[in-house]
Amino acid sequence: MNEKRECVLIVEDDPDIRSALSALIASAGYPTLEAEHGREALDQLSSERSRVCLILLDLFMPDMDGWAFRAEQSSDPEIAGIPVVVVSADAEAARRAVTPGVVAAMTKPVDFERLLRIIGQHC
């Protein structure tokens, strides 16, 4: 319970992208959690929310997409404050998804140096 908030939650349906991001972030020294879609991310957060310092969020996902996840997150005060970085292959959708609580929008392929800088600021 008194663990440090240092964990990055990666919400991404493409397994190859998800594991590449996870490997990269881990190699920079941050533990990661992975979720295939919004619903799984909410499940992860219900038990691990105290550890998560940042959420990397894809937008187009089956089951629960990025927008639906944001709506759920915002309505739950326990997790509403966790900063989010939106990551999408659709640049326009990513830009439009920037709302209070979203600290950055990134387009795939991801600029890893910038991603690691942002993680450094929040974790």
Added chain:
Amino acid sequence: MSPRGIRSGKLAQHEAAPLPHEACVPAPAEHPRQHIVQFYGPGGFPADAVGRFLGAAMGAGDVAIAIATPEHREQIERALATFGLDIATARAQGRYLALDAAETLSSFMLDGKPDPQRFEASVGHRIAAANADGRQVHAFGEMVALLWGEQRDDAALRLEELWNGLARTASFALLCAYPLAGFDREADGAPFARICQAHSGVVPAESYPGPDAHDQRLRVIAELQQKAQALEAEVAQREQAEQELRTVHEVARKLSTQLELQPLLQTLTDAATRLAGAAYGAFFYNAPDAAQGHYLLLTLSGAPREAFEALGTPRNTALFEPTFSGRSVVRLADVKRDPRFGRSAPWFGMPPGHLPVTSYLAVPVIGRGGQVEGGLFLGHPRPGVFTEASERIVVRLAAQAAIAIDNARLYERERQARAHAEAASRAKDEFLSLLSHELRTPLASVLGWAAVLRSDVSGERTAQAVEAIERCGRAQARLIDDLLDVSRMVSGRMHLELRPVDLAAVLRSALDTARPAAAARSIRIEADLPPSLELPGDAERLEQMAGNLLSNAVKFTPPGGHIELRLEQRDGLAHLAVSDDGRGISPEFLPFVFERFQQADHAHTRSTRGLGLGLTIVRHLAELHGGSAAVQSDGEGKGATFSVTLPLGPRASDPPR
């Protein structure tokens, strides 16, 4: 307002006439205090008559006074000269006095009205002076006509009264002349009568026989009465025609601003019913049903919809035929007496519950291209309601309506074309955005794993990275291949290498390729294939087709689901079917699954990967092989079956062997 000015005449053309004996104007000796009014028409100023009136006085040694416009004075003097009177001598002896009408008038007008004292001083004293010499006076005056011409009706009548007042103290005969053109409005009737009343004698403008020709005078009066009657009737007719035109114009204006067909036809039906004096009106839009010859009811006036709904639509019977074929107008005083009535099954007359129609008027509405748009039907329970005039007005309305209907149709067509173009453009935009997304996704993975490799000093992730990079590279290559295939299909550049192929073997190979992806999602694939099934085909393309069907099934089947691949030979055809128990397809989307760029949900969530080209390629490849592709689904959540039928012969078009 029509001009009332005094027109100049054409007296010069008139023949010289003998002196007073036959003149219409009474001789001064007999009627010294006559106050006559002379009207004149378009023939011009009656200088002849005036000349005779003045000449009679001069000839008798009495005094003539002409108060006229300069032009008319000149005409009067010319007339006097033709009568052989010496004007210069008469003037010198004070027996002829010519005064300017406007000047004299202004000498006694005060505040816009003739002033009695001034009139007395200006005109009265001249007549009194002549009387004092023991002479009679004949005066001709146009001052009243001038006032009348300026529409100062009250001033004119007042001046007439002053003349009459003067006649009580002085002895003279007075002739006034008014152009009839000043009385050409209906409202001029009353003042005209008052002017006539102010005179002791009236001389009409028309040629006027002598006072003794009594019978002839009656004849002229009768002729004039007939003329007046005819004129009044014509005016009434024109007024009605004008009213009709105005109404038609009004409706036409309303129709032309209406681009929606239904309200437009309602406006037309209401107007036609009202203007023709019908009790009910209906417009039947010309929508023939090839099988039954029915017409679609569109708009009604004067009757509730229920009055028609129970009856069904009218059929192309002998009575309706001239209307629906656009051949002619049918106007009947009593429809039930028409030989065409009551000859068609099943009712042989009006169906039970029909509105009571006796008077009947049906007018076709014919469009610009000569096509019959429909028919306007009017009815009334009483016989003989519809006249020639009502027919005329409804025909005019129908012509206006045809133009408006054409316009509404064009507008509708244009709107549909625009909506279609906009939808196509939107679909293209959506596809481009999807394409960009789908091309970036594997790229993101490739670059991500490349970065992992760079930082992975220990090398423990090398194998995983290389495998992912290869997989994503292949996925992207496949995506590009699909795009190029569709592009070839669209431009008709896709060609097949047809050779005898064992389709069963091709399907087994496609199955091997699909299994790993299915296994990764715990989906079981069952296959029911014959040992071999040979047909003419392009092995590579057939495998692509089967692969697309299988990967489509895998994509839309949840983990733990089933997929079944079957191949059988039936009726000289190879039947290939891929069934799944996946998410199924909604009936609304079912017709579009083979369309390009269509994926049931990509606009909303893009929750499934891919461009939605796979099934389009399947159908096209099936057709290139002379076969066809079909889909069947009981709805969402009920799974789907995609089937492809391929001919076993070399070409689909060849007769079966």
